[in-house]
Amino acid sequence: MGSKSSTQRTRKSSRTPDLLKVPTGIQGLDELTDGGLPKGRSTLLCGGAGSGKTLLAMEFLVQGAEQFGEPGVFVSFEERTEELAQNFVSLGHDLNSLVAQKKLAFDFILIERSELGESGDYSIEGLFIRLEQAIDDIGASRVVLDSIEQLFGGLGNAGILRAELRRLFLWLKAKGVTAIVTAEQGDGSLTRRGMEEYVADCVILLDHRLTAQMFTRHVRIVKYRGSDHDTNEFPFLIDKSGISILPITSMGLSYTAGKERISSGIPRLDAMLGGRGFYRGSSLLVSGTAGTGKTSLAAHFALASAARGERCLWLSSDESPDQVMRNMRSIGLELAPAVKSEILLFHAVPPTVFGLEMHLLTVHKLVRDFKPRNVIMDSISNFVTIGSEVEIRSMLMRLIHLFKIRQITSLFTSLTTGEAFVETADTRLSSLMDTWLLLREIESGSERNRVLHLLKSRGMAHSNQIREFLLTDHGVELRDVYLGPSGFLLTGSSLMVQHAHEQAQAIEREQEAGAKKRELEHKRRAMEAQIAALQAEFEIEQLKALRVIEQEEARATVRTDDRVQMAKQRQADAAKARKPSRRKAGGSR
Amino acid sequence: MKTRPSRGPVEESKAALEEQWTLRLYVAGHTPRSAMALDNLKRICEERMKGHYSIEVVDLLKNPRLAKDDQILAIPTVVRKLPVPVRRIIGDLSNTERVLVGLDLRRKT
Numbered sequence: 001m002g003s004k005s006s007t008q009r010t011r012k013s014s015r016t017p018d019l020l021k022v023p024t025g026i027q028g029l030d031e032l033t034d035g036g037l038p039k040g041r042s043t044l045l046c047g048g049a050g051s052g053k054t055l056l057a058m059e060f061l062v063q064g065a066e067q068f069g070e071p072g073v074f075v076s077f078e079e080r081t082e083e084l085a086q087n088f089v090s091l092g093h094d095l096n097s098l099v100a101q102k103k104l105a106f107d108f109i110l111i112e113r114s115e116l117g118e119s120g121d122y123s124i125e126g127l128f129i130r131l132e133q134a135i136d137d138i139g140a141s142r143v144v145l146d147s148i149e150q151l152f153g154g155l156g157n158a159g160i161l162r163a164e165l166r167r168l169f170l171w172l173k174a175k176g177v178t179a180i181v182t183a184e185q186g187d188g189s190l191t192r193r194g195m196e197e198y199v200a201d202c203v204i205l206l207d208h209r210l211t212a213q214m215f216t217r218h219v220r221i222v223k224y225r226g227s228d229h230d231t232n233e234f235p236f237l238i239d240k241s242g243i244s245i246l247p248i249t250s251m252g253l254s255y256t257a258g259k260e261r262i263s264s265g266i267p268r269l270d271a272m273l274g275g276r277g278f279y280r281g282s283s284l285l286v287s288g289t290a291g292t293g294k295t296s297l298a299a300h301f302a303l304a305s306a307a308r309g310e311r312c313l314w315l316s317s318d319e320s321p322d323q324v325m326r327n328m329r330s331i332g333l334e335l336a337p338a339v340k341s342e343i344l345l346f347h348a349v350p351p352t353v354f355g356l357e358m359h360l361l362t363v364h365k366l367v368r369d370f371k372p373r374n375v376i377m378d379s380i381s382n383f384v385t386i387g388s389e390v391e392i393r394s395m396l397m398r399l400i401h402l403f404k405i406r407q408i409t410s411l412f413t414s415l416t417t418g419e420a421f422v423e424t425a426d427t428r429l430s431s432l433m434d435t436w437l438l439l440r441e442i443e444s445g446s447e448r449n450r451v452l453h454l455l456k457s458r459g460m461a462h463s464n465q466i467r468e469f470l471l472t473d474h475g476v477e478l479r480d481v482y483l484g485p486s487g488f489l490l491t492g493s494s495l496m497v498q499h500a501h502e503q504a505q506a507i508e509r510e511q512e513a514g515a516k517k518r519e520l521e522h523k524r525r526a527m528e529a530q531i532a533a534l535q536a537e538f539e540i541e542q543l544k545a546l547r548v549i550e551q552e553e554a555r556a557t558v559r560t561d562d563r564v565q566m567a568k569q570r571q572a573d574a575a576k577a578r579k580p581s582r583r584k585a586g587g588s589r
Numbered sequence: 590m591k592t593r594p595s596r597g598p599v600e601e602s603k604a605a606l607e608e609q610w611t612l613r614l615y616v617a618g619h620t621p622r623s624a625m626a627l628d629n630l631k632r633i634c635e636e637r638m639k640g641h642y643s644i645e646v647v648d649l650l651k652n653p654r655l656a657k658d659d660q661i662l663a664i665p666t667v668v669r670k671l672p673v674p675v676r677r678i679i680g681d682l683s684n685t686e687r688v689l690v691g692l693d694l695r696r697k698t
Binding site for chain 1 (some may be wrong): 615617622625626629649650653654656657660661662663664665666674675676677678679680681682683684685687688690691692
């Protein structure tokens with residue numbers, strides 16, 4: 001794998017200013033060659049059978065004709081024009097219409113060995129004439145000869161051919177066309193017939209090989225005279241839209257870091273992230289053991305993206321889109337509408353189908369075509385089966401780089417194995433990530449409960465608290481955890497037990513207070529009753545006393561009267577005088 | 590194709606004489622090699638099938654399109670249009686033996 005070795009660049013300071021380049025228009029190749037193929041020169045394109053030589057060469061012409069207004073001539077020594085056109089229709093190019101518009105010309109050079117004899121000296125002037133005719137007919141500035149080595153098989157005299165080929169390349173140069181000449185790769189040499197001797201300005205090698213039972217295509221710029229170029233091997237992809245080479249544009253750290261913040265889709269998590277969520281364009285890692293809710297977290301993120309009207313690309317490597325949607329429905333997260341409105345795109349990438357590099361390329365293409373603002377990769381762990389840790393790391397690095405350049409927020413999930421040191425497994429990956437969430441299960445009171453840690457989040461003040469992570473019928477919910485009296489976290493039912501316990505205590509306390517209050521009231525009432533009783537007693541006494549006093553006074557008066565009466569009676573000899581005198585006495589009082 | 594032992598010119602020309610031969614020689618301008626090829630061709634035809642052949646010389650510098658139509662790559666090229674099947678010989682035709690083999694003039698009687 002090319003990316004393993006450090007990026008070496010052969011820089012030639014003596015880059016001649018007159019070295020003009022012709023853009024190929026092929027995704028990635030122009031970056032690799034620092035601008036394209038040498039203008040007015042021939043480039044040798046070598047590789048084994050089926051390595052994509054013809055396709056790349058054809059793409060060079062088609063792009064030239066369609067994008068750069070440069071007509072091209074394709075001279076085939078192998079495939080008939082009709083066959084070629086058919087092959088390219090499946091790649092989305094209508095060669096026949098380009099031919100009709102005089103943007104493309106074909107010539108098929110057939111050498112039928114059975115009907116050919118040789119006698120004496122000859123030249124391949126016929127090829128020159130045909131080429132010139134074709135070039136002049138459409139004013140071509142690009143030429144492909146595919147593959148010229150077939151001449152060696154068709155014509156017997158190698159000595160003549162070598163001399164003639166040398167002449168051909170000089171002629172092409174004089175003609176001022178930019179040419180690609182393809183050649184079959186030989187054993188231990190670039191080409192079987194030593195073509196590199198003739199075409200020495202630029203040599204590109206295509207290669208395809210099996211690594212871990214996976215077929216991967218690579219491209220390498222072997223030589224580029226007088227130009228800066230990348231010497232590493234790069235993977236490339238051939239699919240229905242043609243050829244694309246993984247661009248390696250400025251693998252520096254020169255992207256801008258925005259200040260914009262976006263929601264994680266879970267309000268409580270946003271609160272933990274300094275109250276405002278993730279940074280746009282940052283990379284997030286959600287790691288956790290099996291069944292801790294990584295995908296659910298991702299689903300929230302996807303829905304938040306959809307809610308903002310931003311496109312989200314979901315790369316699923318272990319579940320099919322349907323399965324993900326079904327599972328998320330069970331916790332009340334409905335992804336289907338977003339998929340329907342094409343704001344959320346699921347792409348299932350079974351990791352074992354391609355090699356790592358192919359995945360990287362596929363993602364590249366998807367990002368280019370779908371233009372998402374958020375990407376979810378669930379999960380990266382499955383790639384372990386097809387690559388070493390170093391390779392995965394390198395792949396992720398390039399992916400994250402791609403996302404960052406485009407200000408795409410990316411969320412990766414990673415399945416950690418082993419209970420004890422969940423954090424160490426992802427430590428190496430974490431340096432690539434801006435925010436790292438860890439989902440963990442805590443076993444206590446004979447049950448497992450999920451908790452969420454925010455291990456790091458670059459560039460923001462974030463919570464260091466553990467939260468309990470609940471999967472409810474309306475999605476993920478974060479809840480405070482209770483730190484028990486012994487300093488252990490209480491989650492799940494033990495948390496509920498704790499809550500119940502607290503509640504009982506509260507009730508008890510409340511009841512106690514009520515009782516006290518009532519007792520006091522009671523006492524107060526008793527006291528008041530006592531007071532009332534005393535008062536009543538007092539009143540009775542008072543009444544009694546007054547009556548006594550009154551009686552006494554009355555008695556005193558009576559005694560005085562009696563004495564007066566007695567006195568009167570003693571002197572009253574005359575009975576008749578008693579009555580008026582009594583009246584007199586009474587009246588005198 | 591193995592070279593069979595020579596049987597003598599008279600025997601072979603009999604076979605050739607049975608049909609009318611149409612030959613076309615492609616050249617590119619008047620080069621010594623083209624001239625040599627035409628001379629050699631004429632000589633062989635005169636020797637083998639006098640009166641039963643026609644040679645058309647096509648100068649591709651004048652008619653470049655014909656190169657594509659007749660699948661010409663090497664110069665000079667002789668194409669035996671008739672009798673079918675089509676046969677081609679490239680080169681200055683200096684090796685007579687190869688010309689005879691190539692044009693199938695050594696057919697059995």
